[in-house]
Amino acid sequence: MARKLKYIFFISIGVSILVGLFIPHEHVHFWWEKIPAFDAIFGFLGCIVIVLGAKALGHHGIQKDEDYYD
Amino acid sequence: MIDIVPPAFIFILGAILLPLLRERRLRQIFQLLIPLIAFIDLLYMPKGTYWVYNFLGYDLILGRVDKLSMCFGYVFAIVAFVGMVYALHVREVGQHTAAFLYIGSALGVVFAGDIFTLYVFWEIMAVSSVFLIWYQRDKAALDAGFRYIMVHIFGGCALLAGIIIHVSNTGSTQFGFIEYGGLASQLILLGFIINAAVPPFHAWLSDAYPEATVTGSVFLTAFTTKSAVYVLLRTFPGVEILVWLGAIMAVYGVAYAVLENDIRRLLAYHIISQVGYMVAGVGLGTEMSMNGSTAHAFCHILYKALLFMGAGAVIYVTGRRKLTELQGRNLYKKMPITLSLYMIGGFSISAVPLFNGFISKTMIIASSAELHRPIIYLLLHLASIGTFLHTGLKLPYGIWFGRVPEGETIEEEEIEAKEPPLNMLIAMGMAAFLCILTGVYPKILYNILPYSVHFHPYTLNHVVAMMQLLLLTGAAFWLYIDKLGGEPKISVDTDWFYRKPGVLLLWFVSNPMQDLRLRLQSFFTKMVANVASLSKNPILLPEITVRYFHLKIINRLYQASDIYNDKLDELKELESRLAAVKEMRYDESVYRRPVGLGVLIAIILLFLYGLIYFIRLR
Numbered sequence: 001m002a003r004k005l006k007y008i009f010f011i012s013i014g015v016s017i018l019v020g021l022f023i024p025h026e027h028v029h030f031w032w033e034k035i036p037a038f039d040a041i042f043g044f045l046g047c048i049v050i051v052l053g054a055k056a057l058g059h060h061g062i063q064k065d066e067d068y069y070d
Numbered sequence: 071m072i073d074i075v076p077p078a079f080i081f082i083l084g085a086i087l088l089p090l091l092r093e094r095r096l097r098q099i100f101q102l103l104i105p106l107i108a109f110i111d112l113l114y115m116p117k118g119t120y121w122v123y124n125f126l127g128y129d130l131i132l133g134r135v136d137k138l139s140m141c142f143g144y145v146f147a148i149v150a151f152v153g154m155v156y157a158l159h160v161r162e163v164g165q166h167t168a169a170f171l172y173i174g175s176a177l178g179v180v181f182a183g184d185i186f187t188l189y190v191f192w193e194i195m196a197v198s199s200v201f202l203i204w205y206q207r208d209k210a211a212l213d214a215g216f217r218y219i220m221v222h223i224f225g226g227c228a229l230l231a232g233i234i235i236h237v238s239n240t241g242s243t244q245f246g247f248i249e250y251g252g253l254a255s256q257l258i259l260l261g262f263i264i265n266a267a268v269p270p271f272h273a274w275l276s277d278a279y280p281e282a283t284v285t286g287s288v289f290l291t292a293f294t295t296k297s298a299v300y301v302l303l304r305t306f307p308g309v310e311i312l313v314w315l316g317a318i319m320a321v322y323g324v325a326y327a328v329l330e331n332d333i334r335r336l337l338a339y340h341i342i343s344q345v346g347y348m349v350a351g352v353g354l355g356t357e358m359s360m361n362g363s364t365a366h367a368f369c370h371i372l373y374k375a376l377l378f379m380g381a382g383a384v385i386y387v388t389g390r391r392k393l394t395e396l397q398g399r400n401l402y403k404k405m406p407i408t409l410s411l412y413m414i415g416g417f418s419i420s421a422v423p424l425f426n427g428f429i430s431k432t433m434i435i436a437s438s439a440e441l442h443r444p445i446i447y448l449l450l451h452l453a454s455i456g457t458f459l460h461t462g463l464k465l466p467y468g469i470w471f472g473r474v475p476e477g478e479t480i481e482e483e484e485i486e487a488k489e490p491p492l493n494m495l496i497a498m499g500m501a502a503f504l505c506i507l508t509g510v511y512p513k514i515l516y517n518i519l520p521y522s523v524h525f526h527p528y529t530l531n532h533v534v535a536m537m538q539l540l541l542l543t544g545a546a547f548w549l550y551i552d553k554l555g556g557e558p559k560i561s562v563d564t565d566w567f568y569r570k571p572g573v574l575l576l577w578f579v580s581n582p583m584q585d586l587r588l589r590l591q592s593f594f595t596k597m598v599a600n601v602a603s604l605s606k607n608p609i610l611l612p613e614i615t616v617r618y619f620h621l622k623i624i625n626r627l628y629q630a631s632d633i634y635n636d637k638l639d640e641l642k643e644l645e646s647r648l649a650a651v652k653e654m655r656y657d658e659s660v661y662r663r664p665v666g667l668g669v670l671i672a673i674i675l676l677f678l679y680g681l682i683y684f685i686r687l688r
């Protein structure tokens with residue numbers, strides 16, 4: 001079951017990127033929209049940036065023990 | 071045929087009548103009937119301005135009905151019904167009364183046509199909503215409720231000050247577009263963005279909402295922030311600062327959600343993030359972006375209520391509210407329906423195609439692209455990633471599946487859990503149905519938006535781009551899956567600035583200030599006592615003064631010249647005489663002066679007065 005899900009997941013990533021390469025962009029507003037599979041790259045890197053960035057901020061000051069305000 | 075009435079009054083009347091119903095079944099029917107009547111009432115309300123009442127020379131307008139106010143009115147009535155179904159099992163009548171008052175005042179804000187009416191409903195909204203927090207009845211809820219109401223009173227004061235300056239400057243009480251610039255508009259904007267939870271004035275939301283009752287928090291998510299978005303749409307469209315505040319807010323909420331362990335607090339940070347899109351849409355100020363903000367408010371109310379209902383159901387059946395207490399217990403086996411319904415909300419907020427977030431959020435992002443705002447576009451896009459990461463992946467994984475972090479053992483594998491009561495599931499089902507309905511068939515929503523819509527969400531481009539974004543977010547989540555579990559920590563937010571210094575302030579008031587008060591009080595008490603004793607006999611005042619200074623002076627002189635000890639008796643004698651003089655009471659037979667003396671003094675004074683007057687006249 002889990003294995004099947006994994007395959008479906010990878011296949012849908014592949015399909016979405018492939019389809020993205022072959023459809024024409026109607027309105028191009030920014031230069032990066034011409035980069036192939038930009039949204040996929042942005043999604044992957046953006047997610048990593050959010051996780052690592054927030055965790056770094058959290059471990060350097062923002063996070064306190066649960067009884068901090070008591 | 072009964073005439074239509076302001077929908078706010080239906081709910082407020084409902085709040086008054088509800089406690090009078092003793093029979094529980096009857097009360098439950100009544101709870102559901104009120105939102106239904108209000109919704110039908112909305113359907114019969116014609117466009118225009120009516121229900122105008124003159125008060126002290128100002129027109130109070132309770133019905134300003136156009137497409138914008140109707141759109142918010144509809145969704146408020148819908149979520150009121152859904153929330154009431156969810157809360158049907160709650161026996162405490164007070165909670166429902168508070169909810170009705172809260173919903174009624176929010177509808178009052180939406181249909182208010184002048185700023186005084188707006189202000190009155192605005193304040194009722196703050197006061198009634200705090201009871202949904204306090205009914206949780208534990209210390210954390212009481213404290214958070216107090217902080218909540220203090221922030222809202224501050225915001226209300228800023229709004230009132232702004233309104234007063236605005237009215238005295240322009241003479242107009244009309245609630246509509248306000249030119250941004252100048253103190254009045256800044257104060258009004260401050261009042262509005264405090265309710266919209268714009269950083270740095272957002273901490274009340276993530277502080278208080280997770281402490282509210284399970285059913286109360288569903289109502290809280292819907293009305294306060296969204297009525298703030300509504301008033302921003304009315305008064306400040308196209309204000310540049312809102313674009314930046316909104317975009318930063320969208321990312322800010324997401325970043326804090328990474329660190330959050332409390333499940334409803336995580337969702338509360340996502341309210342801040344999602345309202346950020348709407349605020350940015352207001353700031354962009356084009357027809358498309360304002361349509362987007364309105365549509366996103368509509369969709370957000372539905373899916374956020376659904377998400378809070380899902381998380382609330384878990385809290386209701388397990389009594390646990392933290393990821394660290396839930397992960398690894400495989401709850402999905404015990405509450406699969408709740409999980410599925412929650413996931414519909416999760417997909418909706420993440421803007422997965424065919425769910426309603428997709429048709430509204432993309433509208434705002436697309437209008438930022440049309441205006442060529444690259445940074446805003448990227449910030450909003452980034453926030454979309456974070457939204458899916460948390461509400462769509464991390465939170466459901468942590469609650470229903472999850473792994474216990476390595477090296478830790480949990481004391482009990484199994485926890486008591488089952489599906490929540492039927493009414494809760496039905497409420498979630500209704501919200502989920504509406505999320506999918508508006509997602510699949512966006513025309514229903516687009517038709518009631520304030521401006522005509524020329525936006526097509528379901529182009530191949532949009533769908534593929536969104537799928538790439540979400541799928542690869544999923545891939546990155548999978549990489550960091552073990553890092554993303556809850557940590558038993560809390561995050562310090564801007565509420566630090568009133569929570570920590572608040573303790574200092576209390577210390578300052580109860581120690582140094584209290585000390586100062588006591589000193590001042592005793593000083594003035596002594597003064598009064600002295601004056602009182604001297605006033606026993608005012609005629610002796612010269613003698614007392616002479617004797618007093620005489621005593622003081624010779625006391626000093628003796629001390630200076632080494633014969634002090636020899637003269638002690640003499641000093642004692644003088645002291646006792648002074649005391650005796652002080653004790654003497656006024657006795658009119660002792661001080662009988664001739665009447666002529668008084669007359670003479672009066673004539674002399676009169677003469678001096680005449681003289682000065684005469685000289686001045688010259």
